Structures are given as structure tokens and as C-alpha cells.
Amino acid sequence: MTDQAVPFAKGWLGPGSVKFFGALAVVLVVALVLSPGLLPLLAVWGFSWWLNARIAALPKSRATKLAVPVIFGLTILVLWQLVVRIYDVPGVILPAPTDIWARLTAEVPTLWEDFVQTFVKGALSGYVMGCAAAFVTAVLIDRSPFLQKGLLPVGNFIAALPIIGTAPILVMWFGFDWESKAAVVVVMVFFPMLVNTVAGLSATESMQRDLMKTYAASYWQTLFRLRLPAAMPFVFNGLKICTTLALIGAIVAEFFGSPIKGMGFRISTEVGRLGLDMVWAEITVAALAGSAFYGAVAVAERAVTFWHPSQRK
Amino acid sequence: MNIPLAAPGAGAGRSGRVGLWLRGVADKALPVLAVVAAIFVIWYAAAVWMNSQWTLDQAARAGQEVTFSEIVADTLTQDRPKLPAPHQVAVELYDTVIDKEITSRRSLVFHAWITLSATLLGFGFGTVLGILLAVGIVHNRAMDMSVMPWAIASQTIPILAIAPMIIVVLNSVGVQGLVPKAIISAYLSFFPVVVGMVSGLRSPQGMQMDLLRTYNASTAEVFWKLRLPASMPYLFASLKVGIAASLVGAIVGELPTGAVRGLGARLLSGSYYGQTVQIWSALIMAAVCAALLVGIVGAVQKIVLKRMGMSA
Known part of the structure; x- marks a missing residue:
């Protein structure tokens, strides 16, 4: 990301980010009250959403075109892993990515x-x-x-x-x-x-x-x-x-x-x-x-x- | 083939319009009929050839000589032929479609309906979700860059391989019957719709978008008045792909649980018990269903595009 550093640093949080994080914080607090397990899930989801929105707002280049889908894919994998581990989903319904990799x-x-x-x-x-x-x-x-x-x-x-x-x-x-x-x-x-x-x-x-x-x-x-x-x-x-x-x-x-x-x-x-x-x-x-x-x-x-x-x- | 309009005998004895129509039909239908006829001839020949081994074995066991005409007669009437002759399949189809009550388990219409209902339910889900996702992709740059590469890549992987797992997993959490098959149908029709709809919603040209901007149109207005109408040809093209894929999904979804109802189940039980005639009739029924579904989508497409003034 070093070559993207200048536009990234200029508006580091980006316009609307404050609002976004504010909304995310509210959602997280609500989630904490409802079910603590949701907290890490929503946090990961919110952060990578923000990250992808920021990168997508940069001028299109080879790096951004590659980074956004990769981040999206990794997010899905991390969420999958978290869901399986937090909610103890039995392996006969949905095994975690790490289990699949081990196999x-x-x-x-x-x-x-x-x-x-x-x-x-x-x-x-x-x-x-x-x-x-x-x-x-x-x-x-x-x-x-x-x-x-x-x-x-x-x-x-x-x-x-x-x-x-x-x-x-x-x-x-x-x-x-x-x-x-x-x-x-x-x-x-x-x-x-x-x-x-x-x-x-x-x-x-x-x-x-x-x-x-x-x-x-x-x-x-x-x-x-x-x-x-x-x-x-x-x-x-x-x-x-x-x-x-x-x-x-x-x-x-x-x-x-x-x-x-x-x-x-x-x-x-x-x-x-x-x-x-x-x-x-x-x-x-x-x-x-x-x-x-x-x-x-x-x-x-x-x-x-x-x-x-x-x-x- | 292309006789000029004014050629001698161009509409001989009939009004010009009828003659022209007849010639158009003959020009189009004749080659197709010839090819279909050739397929039947090859089918019969193959049936005689492939089933003759069994006939010869039987005769040799009984110590009899058989003449060629006896071989032909026998190969076309065997109970469990390697390749049933077309008329055997036709008889089986008549028996199971017309003769049986459609609520009976022996009726092919009953099985076809089981499969079709899963197909249609899944197709509906997949289409709605696909359109919604496409709308999101078109209006959100981050979503576009995140999801679109995966949607395109998903077309290159054999997602049908997940079908058995979905069925069994849903079974183990207590979801049975129509829904698991419908889910498979849904995800098979989902991706073609997303990809087609995204290019459809993006199809308005810069000039048209600029015009709406000079009208100070909002994003919603641009969507309803320009993007959505412009996407219709793309939508229908992908719906045709999607509904054929949905049917395949529903049929394959019936295989892993050893289901007893549905066209896939007929294929499977036929292959277990060597009932080739049953396999072929199920196959023909599946083909008829596919042709019917694609035909219906095509007809709706024609009507909609005509009403919208877009038919070419």
C-alpha cells in the first residue's frame, strides 16, 4: 500500500468515516446487549467494510482491483471461522476453514x-x-x-x-x-x-x-x-x-x-x-x-x- | 435455397403472403425435420445393434439359430434393453403420463411436478436475490469491486458438486422436502442473473445518463426510468440460462438422499434396477420440462420486450 500512501494519508479516515464508525459503535453496543458473540463478528465485518469502501474510493489501479476482492474473500473466511467457533457449530453441519485446511x-x-x-x-x-x-x-x-x-x-x-x-x-x-x-x-x-x-x-x-x-x-x-x-x-x-x-x-x-x-x-x-x-x-x-x-x-x-x-x- | 421472390412458381396458386409464409416454413422446418428423422433412424439402428448381443446370447443358450429379421424383432421388444427403441419409450411415456392418475406415484407427471415445483421455487429465490445483489453492485463501488470478481469466478467452478452436501446438511438440521432442492436451484440460477443484470443495468450509454442528469433526476429515478428498462434484454437472456440451470440443480439435488419422488429419483432408481425404459422416459420428461420452462421465459420475453418497444 506504500504507493497509495499519499491519498490514503490525506483523508485518513475519509469523509463519512466518522458517521460510519459512530453507527458501527451503536450497532456494536446493541449487539453486546443482545448477544456478546455477535460483537467480534460485527466488528470484523464493519472494519473490512470500511477498509474496502476506502480502498474502492481510491483511483482504480491493479493493486486496488486485486486488494478489494481479496479482502472480501478473507473477511468471509474469518467470519466463517468465528461463527463456527463462537457458536460451536458441529462439524457435521459446517466445519471451520482451519479444519478443512487440516484435512x-x-x-x-x-x-x-x-x-x-x-x-x-x-x-x-x-x-x-x-x-x-x-x-x-x-x-x-x-x-x-x-x-x-x-x-x-x-x-x-x-x-x-x-x-x-x-x-x-x-x-x-x-x-x-x-x-x-x-x-x-x-x-x-x-x-x-x-x-x-x-x-x-x-x-x-x-x-x-x-x-x-x-x-x-x-x-x-x-x-x-x-x-x-x-x-x-x-x-x-x-x-x-x-x-x-x-x-x-x-x-x-x-x-x-x-x-x-x-x-x-x-x-x-x-x-x-x-x-x-x-x-x-x-x-x-x-x-x-x-x-x-x-x-x-x-x-x-x-x-x-x-x-x-x-x-x- | 434462396430462390428470389419473383422466381417462377414463387407463390404458385396461392396468395403471395401465404406462399411466402409456406416457403419460409419449408425453408426452416425441412432441415430440422430431416435432422430429427435422421436421429430416429440412427436411434433404431443403434437399438438393434446394441441389443442384438443379448438376443444372440439367449439364442445360443437355447441352442437355436436366429435369422436377421428375428433379431431385429427381438431387439426392439426386449424388457430391459441396453438401448430402448423410441416406440418403447413412447409407450412407457404414454402409460405413465396419460394412463396413470396424476396423483399416483407411478405417474411421471407427479414426479415431474415434484421436480418442477422445486425448480420454480428456487428459480424465484435465485432471481430475486440476484437482481437485488446486482442493484447493490451497480450503486455501490465497494460492493462492485468486492463481489463482482467472485461472482464471475464462481462461473468457472463446478458448484453443482456442493449439491449433495447441502441436501444432507439441511436434512440433518431438519429441513426436508422441497426447500433443500430449491436452495440448490436458487444458487445455480443466482450467478447468471447477477452477472447478466449487472451488465444490463450498466448498459445505458453515457449520452442517456447525461440526459437524465440534465433533468436533475435522482438515483432512484435513473434506476426506475432508465437502468431497469434498459436491462430487460440482459435479464431475460440470463433468466433463460438460469432456469435451465435450476432444473439441472433440482434433478441433481434428488440424487444423494435416495429420494423416492422426482425425476432425479426416477433416474436413480432406474439405474439401480436396470430399468432402462424408465430412465429414458424420465430423461425425455426432463427434456420436455426444460424446453417448456425455457419456452415460457422466451414467450414472456417476447411479450415484455414488444410492449416496451424493444423487440428487434
Whole structure:
């Protein structure tokens, strides 16, 4: 915060802060009378609220943009911890963040095994197969307006359906191991990807296509030099949507049967045994994996579609 | 495909308007019908192919030879086929939707209603909360900077994985039935609404905001007269995403407790007992519900935007 020191120091408390702290003090006194346990909660909440309001009032910069959500997230964690400890919430209802962290670090081998089973074998392989199949299909039907007109409405319709319901069927067909999870993921990502790719392939303007024609470019040359690069923003949009779908598909498919490892399996069995700290540990891993997966695709997008207005700085 | 309007036979024998309408329908519906027909053909072929193993095994056990036509006939009428043929699913659907009393546990309408009521309740909660949060975000800079990154990040994580835990935890504190499923539906529809509504409420351009400022409009007036109307297209777009997600949430919410009612329960019990026909009919029912819900939101969108003069 040193580079922000000058505006911070000038109005250290900031306009309205006196009023804010006055109100907070009143609330705290009332809370003290009602239930002493509320006191630290409201104090933490009030202080971080004030802190965030102050930082948000500063001119926007990279540091403030990062600091505010981080403070907010930390506040939630601290409040969570305080609530669980002050009110003695039983661990079978809501374990404290420190308990979850302890479990997370103690169970690294199990979590890693589940991660490999669900994410690498199930979600990732299904994601690659499904997206590749959808991409190839989109390029193939691109030559036939008839197929496009037929497949697009059907694809859009199917993309809105609860496809996750096919999980029990696919588990029956492909067995309990990761193949069935990959199959669920393939089915889930196929249509969103198809619809996005088809939309992307029609994203070029007639002027650009005319230019290719004046160059006497063949269909394939036009495809590779003009239309596929122009389609990339749409393709990556589809790829990004599918990252979340892939993980959801792989996890939920395990609720319908799996070998004795995997994130979905662990979540459903630990829920049954009321081992909620383990469930939260799995959810943490799933959240991290999901964000990292999305982030990786977003980085690839930035590298491939650097020319697109949304990526320029 | 694109015959010019004045082409020979463009509206042959009919008034121009009817001919044009017919051609529009044919142009749009024909390819879709062709694709749907192709799906059915593939479905039947796959049913014969996937179920034939069982037929051949049975025949081999009985020491009989079967001809191809016998195989086809058998594969389309098995009790527990690997892949039921479309007409088997249709018969099951007819049995469980039309024939049974809708209050009976064997009626699919009954199960669909259980799931739908949780979906709608949760969708209502999620939408209202999402809109309220979006209003707060737009009007409070600190809230915007604190919450918005998390709301966006939440879209990248598989929040559906929390569903079993919510159900079981609420069960253990004595909350049962509709509410836990509705909560899952609510949080699944919540984030799309927040993200869509924030961009909707921010969609008025500088020029329009400036105009209201020259009118000396208060924040509330700006909200009611400019921001809220301008956000409607965004709201409906996210409502469509949200209601589909709500339905998925309600279905998945029925899995972990081994619930006996609802479409998710039908899927689960079907997969336990190998009742493939039951799974498929539940799946079709879920698809119909999703199409219906999204269709209703779409229809409301059309009417509202038309009344507001915003339909393109």
C-alpha cells in the first residue's frame, strides 16, 4: 500500500468515516446487549467494510482491483471461522476453514488420486474428445447450408436440456470406470461447442471472403487462412463454457456409480459418513481445478486471438 | 435455397403472403425435420445393434439359430434393453403420463411436478436475490469491486458438486422436502442473473445518463426510468440460462438422499434396477420440462420486450 500512501494519508479516515464508525459503535453496543458473540463478528465485518469502501474510493489501479476482492474473500473466511467457533457449530453441519485446511493437507494422496481419476481421466479426456468431435463436425457441416439449418436449432435445443440426465445410461453402457465419465463429458460439451464453432465459422464478412475469392483462394485456403482464425474468438468462448461443464459432468456422473476413487464418489460417500471436512476439501480441489482449467484456456485464448478487440489493452 | 421472390412458381396458386409464409416454413422446418428423422433412424439402428448381443446370447443358450429379421424383432421388444427403441419409450411415456392418475406415484407427471415445483421455487429465490445483489453492485463501488470478481469466478467452478452436501446438511438440521432442492436451484440460477443484470443495468450509454442528469433526476429515478428498462434484454437472456440451470440443480439435488419422488429419483432408481425404459422416459420428461420452462421465459420475453418497444 506504500504507493497509495499519499491519498490514503490525506483523508485518513475519509469523509463519512466518522458517521460510519459512530453507527458501527451503536450497532456494536446493541449487539453486546443482545448477544456478546455477535460483537467480534460485527466488528470484523464493519472494519473490512470500511477498509474496502476506502480502498474502492481510491483511483482504480491493479493493486486496488486485486486488494478489494481479496479482502472480501478473507473477511468471509474469518467470519466463517468465528461463527463456527463462537457458536460451536458441529462439524457435521459446517466445519471451520482451519479444519478443512487440516484435512486438505492430511489427505493429499487421496485427493490427488481422486483428482487424477475424475479430472485427468474423466473430465480432461472427455473434454478433448468432445470438443474435437464438435469442432470437426462443425467444419464438416459448414459446407452444407441444409445441414446447418437443421443441426443448429436441434443443437441449440439440446444444449439447453438437462444432459446430465444421460449419466445413468452412459454409466450402464461404459461401465463404472472413467470411460463412462468421459462419455458423459463428451455428450455434455458436444453441442455447446458445435453451436459456438458454427457461429464462429460464419463470422467473416462478405468483403473479406470476396478478397479471398479475388486471390483465387480454394475452399480450404479460405478456411485455414481466413475463416478458422476469424472463428477463434467463438471457438474459445465454447471451449471456456465447456471447461465447467466437463468438470460438472465428470463429478455428477460418479454419483451414479464409480470405482472407489474419484471426486464425485468421495463427495457422495463422505456426505453419507458425515465427513464434511473431507467434502469441503474435495470441493476446494474441484474449485481450484475448475478455475485453473478455465484460466489455462483463457491464457491460450489470449495467445491465439491476440488481434481481437476484447484482448487488446 | 434462396430462390428470389419473383422466381417462377414463387407463390404458385396461392396468395403471395401465404406462399411466402409456406416457403419460409419449408425453408426452416425441412432441415430440422430431416435432422430429427435422421436421429430416429440412427436411434433404431443403434437399438438393434446394441441389443442384438443379448438376443444372440439367449439364442445360443437355447441352442437355436436366429435369422436377421428375428433379431431385429427381438431387439426392439426386449424388457430391459441396453438401448430402448423410441416406440418403447413412447409407450412407457404414454402409460405413465396419460394412463396413470396424476396423483399416483407411478405417474411421471407427479414426479415431474415434484421436480418442477422445486425448480420454480428456487428459480424465484435465485432471481430475486440476484437482481437485488446486482442493484447493490451497480450503486455501490465497494460492493462492485468486492463481489463482482467472485461472482464471475464462481462461473468457472463446478458448484453443482456442493449439491449433495447441502441436501444432507439441511436434512440433518431438519429441513426436508422441497426447500433443500430449491436452495440448490436458487444458487445455480443466482450467478447468471447477477452477472447478466449487472451488465444490463450498466448498459445505458453515457449520452442517456447525461440526459437524465440534465433533468436533475435522482438515483432512484435513473434506476426506475432508465437502468431497469434498459436491462430487460440482459435479464431475460440470463433468466433463460438460469432456469435451465435450476432444473439441472433440482434433478441433481434428488440424487444423494435416495429420494423416492422426482425425476432425479426416477433416474436413480432406474439405474439401480436396470430399468432402462424408465430412465429414458424420465430423461425425455426432463427434456420436455426444460424446453417448456425455457419456452415460457422466451414467450414472456417476447411479450415484455414488444410492449416496451424493444423487440428487434
